[in-house]
Every structure is written in structure tokens, then in C-alpha cells.
Amino acid sequence: MHQTAFNAIEMWARVRHPNIVRVKEAFTTRSFADNSLIVAYDYHANAKTLYDEHIKPKVPTFQNGRLQAQTTVIPERVLWSYIIQLSGAISVIHDAGLAARMIDATKVLVTGKNRLRISSCGIVDVLMHDARQDVGMLQQEDLVMFGRLLFALCCNNLAAMNTLSKAVETLTRGYSSDIKNVALYLISKPGPHKTISQLIDMIGKNRLMAEMDEVQGSADRLESELTSELENGRLVRLLCKFGFINERPEFPRQPRWSETGDRYIIKLFRDYVFHQVDENGNPVVNLSHVLTCLNKLDCGTEERIMLVSRDEQSCLVVSYKEVKSCIEGAFSDLARPSR
Structure with a gap:
């Protein structure tokens, strides 16, 4: 051809x-x-x-x-x-x-x-x-x-x-x-x-305008759905950072790296979000609580919470903003290339 x-x-x-x-x-x-x-x-x-x-x-x-x-x-x-x-x-x-x-x-x-x-x-x-x-x-x-x-x-x-x-x-x-x-x-x-x-x-202009209204309404609905998916994406990124930091066996040449310093606060916060129990010792499986905490963490609010260790021998009062700063710092340490 x-x-x-x-x-x-x-x-x-x-x-x-x-x-x-x-x-x-x-x-x-x-x-x-x-x-x-x-x-x-x-x-x-x-x-x-x-x-x-x-x-x-x-x-x-x-x-x-x-x-x-x-x-x-x-x-x-x-x-x-x-x-x-x-x-x-x-x-x-x-x-x-x-x-x-x-x-x-x-x-x-x-x-x-x-x-x-x-x-x-x-x-x-x-x-x-x-x-x-x-x-x-x-x-x-x-x-x-x-x-x-x-x-x-x-x-x-x-x-x-x-x-x-x-x-x-x-x-x-x-x-x-x-x-x-x-x-x-x-x-x-x-x-x-x-x-x-x-x-x-x-x-006719009336039908054209009605079609335009439908198009804009459809765009609004899609934008609303996209916003929901974007929010889900932000929370997934937070959870990924938790996964990288918590229970890490060794870094750098520190066997208890994830249990010390700011990482200890992150561990306590993880327990606060996911590992709570009721008065009978049963696990609290409350998705609303998890989403609320993660959204506040993502925003970095000044609201303070009490984090209690598993043996109940120590407790810390910190804000979501401070926890977020700890997570960002720990993740930056992990992402920084070793020399």
C-alpha cells in the first residue's frame, strides 16, 4: 500500500x-x-x-x-x-x-x-x-x-x-x-x-444546556468517587510506613532499633490503633476507630492521646502531630541510602 x-x-x-x-x-x-x-x-x-x-x-x-x-x-x-x-x-x-x-x-x-x-x-x-x-x-x-x-x-x-x-x-x-x-x-x-x-x-439551546448540566453532574460524581479513592490511598501509604518501621529486626546494626527512641512511640501508637481490648480482654475490632485515628494522624492534629505500654508500666501523652513527626523521621532513616 x-x-x-x-x-x-x-x-x-x-x-x-x-x-x-x-x-x-x-x-x-x-x-x-x-x-x-x-x-x-x-x-x-x-x-x-x-x-x-x-x-x-x-x-x-x-x-x-x-x-x-x-x-x-x-x-x-x-x-x-x-x-x-x-x-x-x-x-x-x-x-x-x-x-x-x-x-x-x-x-x-x-x-x-x-x-x-x-x-x-x-x-x-x-x-x-x-x-x-x-x-x-x-x-x-x-x-x-x-x-x-x-x-x-x-x-x-x-x-x-x-x-x-x-x-x-x-x-x-x-x-x-x-x-x-x-x-x-x-x-x-x-x-x-x-x-x-x-x-x-x-x-435547541434548552436541550444543549440540559445535557451540559448532566455532564457537569457526572463530573462531580466522578470527582467525589476519586476523592474517596485518594483518601484511601493516603491511608494505605500510612499503613505501609507502619509496616516498614514496626517490628523491623535490625537497623542499622541495632537489634532493637524498632523498640527504641521515636520508634517506640510508633509501636505504642500501633497498639493504640489496632490492639485495644475491652474490659473482658476481648479484642476491639472497630474499623471506625482505626479510620478516625489514621485520618487524624495523616492531618497531624494537635489532639493528644495517652499511649500505654503492654505491661502497663509506662505511659506517654503525645499529639497526633508528634506521632506523625516520629513516623516521618523513622521512615526517612530507612529510606536514606547507607554509606
Whole structure:
């Protein structure tokens, strides 16, 4: 394959959009006993196609003692979200002077909850690099393919467009006139005024703002989950430092290094957090107590606690800040390279 065939891939590699599976590179290989074309894309784990998610027949389930087929009707709010996401992706593609040419239920991926990404971009451009085709007409075909996809989703049938009148009737029964108008506009004849920008105007600012609100709400939820995981990571680092310091057999040439100096305070604190017992001598297994102590230690609060030795012959009153300083100092000693 001539090198000029990969010029389109270079253009696609520069296209960045959250609803497009990014093209990484393309090359040919003989590793499969033929002259194969390999196109590499970003990997999205557990992604499904729109066909698998909504159109593919589901396994019948038992309901009320009978075997009943499962039907999946896409809620109109979700359908508008799909339309907005795909419109944004197509707009970026067209602005880059390209055409998607792969807007199909088997090529659009669902990579998260109601999150779409157009995949397989650039493959047709490489395979048909010799054919001179007008980009404007290809972009018009994108809109028609978008319309066909919309009818397929609304009618739960890939071949819905084979009988247009029946498809329109099915769509009208299940969805609003605005959805129908968008679908009919997309499959209408090509013209100078038929553009993706015109489609975005048809969607309306209210729906676009609602989609933006959903996106920001989703970002807030993810940030909240990330914050929780970050907190867990901080506590794990503390526990790792405990593991490095406590009960260390010898360092440096001191058999009782972990039992003396500041390390003794760390040992007593470990017992305070994990080895408490109740009045009957039973172990206290209180995860809330452990998390509270570790969080206070991580913050280095001025709150003071009493640490009692196992033989109850000595006790120390120290703050969490002082314990944290002891841990940092002991860990620094361990991390310092020997000379």
C-alpha cells in the first residue's frame, strides 16, 4: 500500500473529541500470512456497540411463569443525549475537512453510562485513497447515515429504513415530533443548507444546556468517587510506613532499633490503633476507630492521646502531630541510602 494512503490517518490522529475513539496509527503487516492493514485506536474497556446495547435481541426471561422476550425502548431523554453527542463529534470531524463514514449501530460504541464514541474512523479513507470523492458529498452522507442510525434506534431494528412509512409511524408512536423532525431532516436530500450546524440549531439551546448540566453532574460524581479513592490511598501509604518501621529486626546494626527512641512511640501508637481490648480482654475490632485515628494522624492534629505500654508500666501523652513527626523521621532513616 502506497504511503500516501496513510495521509488521512495523520489528519485523523489530530482530531480530538470526547465522543470519537482517537486514531493512534496505521500500518501494514505480513504477520497474518497476508498483507494486512492494522489501524490502532485508543482502548476503552468493556465498551459495547449501540447494536449490542439496544438493538440486538436479548435472551427471553421468565415472567409470571412465562417465557417473554425482552424489549429495550430508549428513553427520549437518553436519545436526545445520543443525538447531541454524535452531533458534536460529527461537527468536529466536518470542521477538520473529514467525513466519518462509519456512523452505524455496529461502529458507535457505548463506553460508559449513555456515553457514545464513534469508532473505526479513517479505515475507509485508507482503503479508498485512490478514489477521488468530494468531501462535501461524503459529509452529506454522514448526515444520512446519522438519520438511518436514529431510525434504527427508535424502531429497534437495523432495517427500519427499508420501509420508511412504517419506520416513521413507529417513531411517531414512541417519540415526540421534535425527534421525528430531526430524523426526517437527516435523511432528506442533500443541499447547501443541510449541515450539522443546522441540526444543532434544531436541537435547541434548552436541550444543549440540559445535557451540559448532566455532564457537569457526572463530573462531580466522578470527582467525589476519586476523592474517596485518594483518601484511601493516603491511608494505605500510612499503613505501609507502619509496616516498614514496626517490628523491623535490625537497623542499622541495632537489634532493637524498632523498640527504641521515636520508634517506640510508633509501636505504642500501633497498639493504640489496632490492639485495644475491652474490659473482658476481648479484642476491639472497630474499623471506625482505626479510620478516625489514621485520618487524624495523616492531618497531624494537635489532639493528644495517652499511649500505654503492654505491661502497663509506662505511659506517654503525645499529639497526633508528634506521632506523625516520629513516623516521618523513622521512615526517612530507612529510606536514606547507607554509606
